[in-house]
Structure formats: C-alpha cells, structure tokens
Amino acid sequence: MSGQWDQSGFRARVERVLGEFLDAQTERLAPLGPDAARLLNEARTSVAGGKMFRASFCWWGHLAVAPAPDEDALARAAAALELLHASALVHDDVMDASDTRRGHPTTHRLFEREHRAAGWRGGAEQYGAAAAVLLGDLLLAWADELLRRCGLPLERVLAGLEVFDLCRSEVIAGQFLDVSVQARGRADVDTAMTVLRYKSAKYSIERPLHLGAALAGASSETVAELSAYGLPLGEAFQLRDDLLGVYGDPATTGKPAGDDLVEGKRTVLVALALDSAPAADAAHLDRALGTPLDAAGVDRLRRIIEESGARAQVEAVIAQLSDVALAALDRARIDDTAREVLRGLAVAVTQRTV
Incomplete structure (x- = not known):
C-alpha cells in the first residue's frame, strides 16, 4: 500500500491497545466472578x-x-472506533439472527449454547440475546471511555467526542432504518442508499x-475536503460489502453462502x-428474500440478480x-504521505x- 506505512504493524499496534484495555477491564471486573469473566472473554x-x-x-x-x-495517544483514540464497531456487530448479529461472524459462533448463539448445555432455567435463546445486548452495550461504553x-490534550479530545457522538447517533438510527426496511419488506434504490449511507x-x-482530523485540530475546510473523499468511498465500501453478502466465498467471508439473501436484506x-x-423473476426474488434457502435456492436468486444486470450496475x-473519492483526495490540501496512504486504502x- 505504501512504503511509508506498515499496515500489519499498525493492526498489531491497535490489537495491543485493545488487549491492554481489556486486561484492565478484566482486572476491574474480577470481583464479579466467573460470569463476568465469560463476558470479557467474548469481548x-x-x-x-x-x-x-x-x-x-x-x-x-x-x-x-x-x-x-x-x-500512543492516537493509537488509543483509533482503537476506540474498533470497540464501537465490535458493539455494532454484536447487536447487528442479534437483529439479523446470524449464526456466525468471522467463522465463529455469534455472541448470542455462543451464550445460547452454553445455557442449553448447562441445563439452566428459562429460555436459552432469550439468555443468549440478553448476553449479546449487554456485551454490545459494554463495548459501546468502553469505546467512549477509551477515547x-x-x-491527547483535553480540548482536542472534546472536539473528537463531538464527532464520536454524531457517529454513534447516525449508525444507531441508520440501523433502525435498516430494521424498518426489512420489516416492511420493500425498499427502492433511494431508500436503500439512505440506509447504506447512515448505517455503514x-x-x-x-x-x-x-475523528482523526478533529483530534489534530483540523479546520472546517479540511474536514470538508476529507468528506469529499470519505463519503463516496464509504458508499463504495458498503456496496462492495453488499456484493460479498450475496456472492462472497464463505471460506473467506466467514459467513454462510448468500447470507444477505437468507436474512432478507433489502440492499x-x-x-x-x-x-x-423480468416480472416473474422479480416476484420470486421478492418472495424468497428472508426465507430459509438451501444451496439451490441461493443459486437461483444469485442468477436472477446477475441476469438482471444489478451486479454489473453495482460494480459500475x-x-x-471510487473515482469521485480519489479525485477529491487529489484536490485536498493535506500531507502528501497521508494522501498516498489514503489512496491505497481506497483500493483496499x-x-x-x-
């Protein structure tokens, strides 16, 4: 991506920050006993x-x-976003009734199985959902704490928290838009794009x-220039995710084949x-979304989408x-090394x- 940046080294650095933070939380919550330890392990x-x-x-x-x-301070601030993301994923998996995430059982399924295996009282599914809701809440609280x-200097952190507050509100409200669209069972392209923009x-x-720019004391002009790059790139990022949710290889994505189709995602x-x-194909796709699908059922919906030209449209x-984002990046008055790495991240x- 860039000779100026060791991406794997950066990931390892953020992983260390998260590990140290969770070590501290584990010590803090140790008096609560083994149940809290189970929740921390899942975190x-x-x-x-x-x-x-x-x-x-x-x-x-x-x-x-x-x-x-x-x-060091910036790495901790950046790591806060990964806690926010983990929170969103844990809650998202409950709402979507997903069974796996990155090749592992989702949080609610893991705790559901533990409840069932132990023969405890009450409903195993309700216990699993409760554990996932609480873990997602805990991760959300920790994201704020870590930031x-x-x-970093207090005035910079306060500026960053304003961005963080807006980010959290947008993603939660965007998630509700998504839930509502799925419940209604219909969404035109404009509605789907609104969900995509605010949820992801x-x-x-x-x-x-x-957030990074605010923590650096950026001007409103620089923030606007970063938006001109970041928003269209974010939309392209999520459109790629939508394609992977239908056509991705389960061995790579860690999710079942055609998972978005089974979940009924109106992307x-x-x-x-x-x-x-064609009308008959569209009617079948509409009826089949969100229903249990075997491999043949998934393949048929994939073919309908492909033959409609929708997959090629999304790729276009x-x-x-991406072109809009990169053109904006070229115009932005920012550090040239950062520009080079941000160009590489756009491709990634x-x-x-x-």
Whole structure:
C-alpha cells in the first residue's frame, strides 16, 4: 500500500491497545466472578480478526493534518472506533439472527449454547440475546471511555467526542432504518442508499477521518475536503460489502453462502434487481428474500440478480464512487504521505474479498 506505512504493524499496534484495555477491564471486573469473566472473554473474541479500517482512517485523518502525532495517544483514540464497531456487530448479529461472524459462533448463539448445555432455567435463546445486548452495550461504553482517556490534550479530545457522538447517533438510527426496511419488506434504490449511507458508509470511513482530523485540530475546510473523499468511498465500501453478502466465498467471508439473501436484506443490489428483472423473476426474488434457502435456492436468486444486470450496475457504481473519492483526495490540501496512504486504502476497501 505504501512504503511509508506498515499496515500489519499498525493492526498489531491497535490489537495491543485493545488487549491492554481489556486486561484492565478484566482486572476491574474480577470481583464479579466467573460470569463476568465469560463476558470479557467474548469481548476479546468480538474485537479480534478485523481489518481495522476504521482505526486506519482515523489514524490517517489525523496524519493528513498533523504529520507528527503523539502516536500512543492516537493509537488509543483509533482503537476506540474498533470497540464501537465490535458493539455494532454484536447487536447487528442479534437483529439479523446470524449464526456466525468471522467463522465463529455469534455472541448470542455462543451464550445460547452454553445455557442449553448447562441445563439452566428459562429460555436459552432469550439468555443468549440478553448476553449479546449487554456485551454490545459494554463495548459501546468502553469505546467512549477509551477515547476520553486516550491521552491527547483535553480540548482536542472534546472536539473528537463531538464527532464520536454524531457517529454513534447516525449508525444507531441508520440501523433502525435498516430494521424498518426489512420489516416492511420493500425498499427502492433511494431508500436503500439512505440506509447504506447512515448505517455503514459514514461510520466506516467519513466519520473516522473526521475523528482523526478533529483530534489534530483540523479546520472546517479540511474536514470538508476529507468528506469529499470519505463519503463516496464509504458508499463504495458498503456496496462492495453488499456484493460479498450475496456472492462472497464463505471460506473467506466467514459467513454462510448468500447470507444477505437468507436474512432478507433489502440492499441497493436487491433493489436494482427488483427494478430490472423480468416480472416473474422479480416476484420470486421478492418472495424468497428472508426465507430459509438451501444451496439451490441461493443459486437461483444469485442468477436472477446477475441476469438482471444489478451486479454489473453495482460494480459500475463502485468504480464511479471510487473515482469521485480519489479525485477529491487529489484536490485536498493535506500531507502528501497521508494522501498516498489514503489512496491505497481506497483500493483496499473497495476491492476486498472479505
């Protein structure tokens, strides 16, 4: 990606920050006994194994403005975004009734199985859901705590918290938009794009860039320039995720084949297919979304989407949005090393296979 940046070394650094933070939380909660220890163990699993794109964009949003940062403090601030992301995933898995995440049982399924294996009273599913809700809440609280205590000057942290507050509100409200769209069982392309923008695009790239820049004391003009890069790139990022949710290799994604189809996700990809497919195919796709599907059922829906031209349309939009983002990056008045790395990150998030 860049001779100026060791991406794997950065990920290891953020992993160390998260590990040290969770060690401290484990010690703090030790008096609560083995049940709290089980929750802490699952917290460690929930933050492990990601690509840490959000932390990366925060880091380089900062270096775009202040090329000589307090690296330890900035790493802690960036790691807070990974706690926020883990929180969102734990809650998202409950809402989607997902069984796996990154090749492992989801939090609610893990605790559901433990309840059932122990023969405890009450409903195993309710216990699993309760554990996941509480873990997601705990991770959300910890994200705020880690950012507040990152070690940067107070006035910079306060500026960063304003961005963080907005980011959390957007992603939670965006998630509710998504839940409501699935419940209604319909969404046109514009509605699907609104969900995409607020549930994922902003909090995945634009707001992390803003957080890093705010922590560096960026001007409103610089923040706007970063938005011109970050928002279209975030939309391209999520459109790639939508394609992977239908066409991704389970061995790579860690999710079942066609998982978004089984969950009934009304994505931009699906909305385009419903608009363009022949009436009979569109009706079948509409009826089958969100129902139990065997491999043959998934393959049939994939073919309908592909033959409608929706997959090719989404690929074209990803390319267009990426071009818009990179053109904005070229115009931005930021550090040139940061520009180079942000260009590489744009390729990484839009051409990924997981």
